[in-house]
Amino acid sequence: MAVDKDKLLQFLLRIGDSTLVLSHRVSEWCGHSPILEEDIALANTALDLIGQSQMWLGYAAEVQGEGKSADDLAFLRDAWDFRNVLLTELPNGDFGRTLLRQFLFDAFQSVLMGRLIKSSDETVAGIAAKASKEVAYHVERSADTVVGLGDGTEESHKRMQQALEYLWPYVGEMFESDEVDAAMAEAGIAPDPASLREEYDALVGRVLAEATLTIPEGKFAHKGGRTGYMHTEHLGHLLAQMQWLQRAYPGCEW
Amino acid sequence: MTQPSVKQVWEWLETIPDPEIPVITIVDLGIIRNVEFDGDTCVVSVTPTYSGCPATSMINMDIETCLRDHGLTKIELKQQISPAWTTDWMSDSARAALEKYGIAPPQPAGGPKRCPRCGGDHLEKLSQFGSTPCKAQWRCQDCLEPFEYFKCI
Structure with missing residues (x-):
């Protein structure tokens, strides 16, 4: 049974937009990190994420079949057409919050990519195989840093706990399921996100415990990014910066 | 032609x-x-x-x-x-050339085998990432020199 093209497109945009938006956020650190090694690490992470976005959005454009490119999708859509999870568009905050956001996303990616490698869609499986090697490095580093800062000084611990309280309500959205996910699961293209939660909680729980951080009790989850229902007010500002050159000088190349 | x-x-x-x-x-x-x-x-x-x-x-x-x-x-x-x-596709001559150039070649163990400068094996990782996406930064505790390691993927 052929999968519904529009649903496959939505699925690809959800992953591709999440990596793209997070890549831009992480790149904002370039030249501002506390030490040189961290600056290089963040820039490298942003680079990997943008490389992954190129693959996901490149395939999304192909599925869409309107002759568009990955660049067209990245630079010429408005906030309401983006399908990234809200977590990725949140402002960086301090270094600790940036790395905690990274860890919460990397952990999700590492679980998801592990499943997508077995996707019935060959292109999805190929991209996932490529991305999973990079994700393995990302999650190792972000987990290490979260432990270092969480179980660090009184000040760093306090900031990491505050960051966790700010970010945690954005974790739930990643595991939401709707008719797009149901169609992907039925076609064997991707797992139902809800089925990833157990593995995610085990990984995140272990690292946060080691970091001496307490996961907030509330179950409330901010939603609306991956469905496109409503983004936070932060996405528009991010896109204004990311897209302005292509908007002001359409088709500009160098 | x-x-x-x-x-x-x-x-x-x-x-x-x-x-x-x-x-x-x-x-x-x-x-x-x-x-x-x-x-x-x-x-x-x-x-x-x-x-x-x-x-x-x-x-x-x-x-x-x-x-x-x-x-x-x-x-x-x-x-x-x-x-x-995968770095498995890298030729043996390339691995040797990398080491001679001062970059520790990729190892399945996930870290460099020895310092490409002095050959010492007391090594510590400085950062998972280096000057290009394919490299990490390490330091030799014998000669105290930092060096790059070609990551094994």
């Missing part, structure tokens, strides 16, 4: 240095996955090392320039993502 053999094209490609690590060639690196002729078009399949590696576009340009210099006019470069590139 008469169409060169596939073997000839491979030999030409073997002269192209990696733009970031000029002591190894792009063939040594294992990123050229296939060369074939489709009619009179020379089709070269290239796989990226890391998905966002900025050297990828430069490598493509170098391939095209090299083949044009040898008289080919119809060239097609294909990006091949699957199977994903």
Whole structure:
């Protein structure tokens, strides 16, 4: 049974937009990190994420079949057409919050990519195989840093706990399921996100415990990014910066 | 001109240095996955090392320039993502060249075997990431020099 093209497109945009938006956020650190090694690490992470976005959005454009490119999708859509999870568009905050956001996303990616490698869609499986090697490095580093800062000084611990309280309500959205996910699961293209939660909680729980951080009790989850229902007010500002050159000088190349 | 053999094209490609690590060639690196002729078009399949590696576009340009210099006019470069590139495809001569150049070659154990400068084996990781996506930063506690390690993926 052929999968519904529009649903496959939505699925690809959800992953591709999440990596793209997070890549831009992480790149904002370039030249501002506390030490040189961290600056290089963040820039490298942003680079990997943008490389992954190129693959996901490149395939999304192909599925869409309107002759568009990955660049067209990245630079010429408005906030309401983006399908990234809200977590990725949140402002960086301090270094600790940036790395905690990274860890919460990397952990999700590492679980998801592990499943997508077995996707019935060959292109999805190929991209996932490529991305999973990079994700393995990302999650190792972000987990290490979260432990270092969480179980660090009184000040760093306090900031990491505050960051966790700010970010945690954005974790739930990643595991939401709707008719797009149901169609992907039925076609064997991707797992139902809800089925990833157990593995995610085990990984995140272990690292946060080691970091001496307490996961907030509330179950409330901010939603609306991956469905496109409503983004936070932060996405528009991010896109204004990311897209302005292509908007002001359409088709500009160098 | 008469169409060169596939073997000839491979030999030409073997002269192209990696733009970031000029002591190894792009063939040594294992990123050229296939060369074939489709009619009179020379089709070269290239796989990226890391998905966002900025050297990828430069490598493509170098391939095209090299083949044009040898008289080919119809060239097609294909990006091949699957199977994903692995450092297992790197040739032994490339590993030796890397070490001589001061970059510890990739090891299945996930870290460098010895310091590429003094050969010491008391090593510590400074950062998972280095000056290019494919490298990490390490330091030798014997000679105290930092060095780069080509990550094993």
